[in-house]
Amino acid sequence: MIQPDPDAxxxxxxxxxxxxxxxxxxxxxxxxxxxxxxxxxxxxxxAHLNLLPYLDVQGGRITTLAExxxxxxxxxxxxxxxxxxRGYLTRQADPTDGRAARIVFTELGTRFxxxxxxxxxxxxAEYRVxxxxxxxxxxxxxxxxxxxxxxxx
Amino acid sequence: MIQPDPDAxxxxxxxxxxxxxxxxxxxxxxxxxxxxxxxxxxxxxxAHLNLLPYLDVQGGRITTLAExxxxxxxxxxxxxxxxxxRGYLTRQADPTDGRAARIVFTELGTRFxxxxxxxxxxxxAEYRVxxxxxxxxxxxxxxxxxxxxxxxx
DNA sequence: GCCTATAGTAAGCCTGCTTGTCTATCTAGT
DNA sequence: ACTAGATAGACAAGCAGGCTTACTATAGGC
Numbered sequence: 001m002i003q004p005d006p007d008a009x010x011x012x013x014x015x016x017x018x019x020x021x022x023x024x025x026x027x028x029x030x031x032x033x034x035x036x037x038x039x040x041x042x043x044x045x046x047a048h049l050n051l052l053p054y055l056d057v058q059g060g061r062i063t064t065l066a067e068x069x070x071x072x073x074x075x076x077x078x079x080x081x082x083x084x085x086r087g088y089l090t091r092q093a094d095p096t097d098g099r100a101a102r103i104v105f106t107e108l109g110t111r112f113x114x115x116x117x118x119x120x121x122x123x124x125a126e127y128r129v130x131x132x133x134x135x136x137x138x139x140x141x142x143x144x145x146x147x148x149x150x151x152x153x
Numbered sequence: 154m155i156q157p158d159p160d161a162x163x164x165x166x167x168x169x170x171x172x173x174x175x176x177x178x179x180x181x182x183x184x185x186x187x188x189x190x191x192x193x194x195x196x197x198x199x200a201h202l203n204l205l206p207y208l209d210v211q212g213g214r215i216t217t218l219a220e221x222x223x224x225x226x227x228x229x230x231x232x233x234x235x236x237x238x239r240g241y242l243t244r245q246a247d248p249t250d251g252r253a254a255r256i257v258f259t260e261l262g263t264r265f266x267x268x269x270x271x272x273x274x275x276x277x278a279e280y281r282v283x284x285x286x287x288x289x290x291x292x293x294x295x296x297x298x299x300x301x302x303x304x305x306x
Numbered sequence: 307g308c309c310t311a312t313a314g315t316a317a318g319c320c321t322g323c324t325t326g327t328c329t330a331t332c333t334a335g336t
Numbered sequence: 337a338c339t340a341g342a343t344a345g346a347c348a349a350g351c352a353g354g355c356t357t358a359c360t361a362t363a364g365g366c
Contacts, residue, residue: 061312061313062312062313062314063311063312063313073312073313073314074313074314074315077313077314077315081314094312097311097312098312099311099312099313100311100312100313101312101313
């Protein structure tokens with residue numbers, strides 16, 4: 001039977017990549033959400049911020065959105081309806097398919113895109129300062145590699 | 154009025170640290186949960202895996218757990234009750250305080266701790282292979298720095 | 307004409323918490 | 337000692353977020 005050394009076991013539990021990654025991701029998301037709220041986009045929830053990146057600048061369909069975001073069409077449709085009610089998106093009839101609707105950005109939606117771009121640069125600049133250019137580049141490289149490695153598993 | 158170049162805007166949306174961090178964290182968590190399930194701990198949910206690291210090897214109190222995990226005592230109490238029902242934890246009367254209960258690991262709980270330690274080393278070894286030693290060290294350094302920087306903000 | 311695809315409506319579930327309230331116990335002040 | 341207030345924890349109810357399943361209507365493709 002195993003008789004572990006409690007101190008050694010405790011020490012090994014302190015912190016690990018998983019927790020570090022989770023904290024970093026959570027901090028980034030909180031920062032991004034707060035930033036968007038500060039820029040006036042106070043009605044956007046994390047679910048919206050998660051969906052919007054999957055909509056092309058020139059627009060797209062609910063079905064496409066659902067596929068990319070990995071959720072059901074109904075879920076995507078609901079989020080789109082909310083974003084429509086809040087003025088970010090609008091529906092246009094698809095000229096080539098009577099069943100489909102083209103989901104496109106409104107003017108407010110476009111402003112959101114630009115704000116998101118600005119905010120992203122701002123946050124990345126902060127991180128760059130904290131880490132220094134080399135570590136920052138290494139972080140990006142490492143995460144990109146991990147994305148490739150884990151997606152193929 | 155701003156007239157953005159749609160192509161440039163689209164290109165800038167491709168991917169960024171936030172998404173990379175989120176993906177990496179999600180992959181790690183999925184890997185860890187799957188690993189624990191594979192080791193027989195099929196009744197542990199992400200919420201349990203999030204709480205357990207805050208319990209010292211020698212045990213502790215509900216209140217301490219709640220503080221560390223950043224949740225209410227009730228929430229911590231509920232999770233502990235579930236873990237008790239599943240056989241990982243048990244309650245002992247605190248000899249020094251009649252109100253309090255000492256939450257301690259059962260034998261199964263200790264096995265979980267050892268399995269978690271093993272699994273952690275396994276996953277970290279995988280990551281190290283994917284990234285190479287230098288990039289791996291850089292990743293750890295960068296995330297640790299970020300943890301320090303963002304926690305102080 | 308038949309099968310499939312797009313999307314909307316309605317209802318509801320799951321996870322992971324929270325608030326509100328209560329008892330038992332401890333601590334400090336008088 | 338006695339009492340006022342704080343603290344540990346339990347019990348109950350419920351909510352927020354983010355989905356899902358089930359069903360219907362309509363439009364296209366072969």
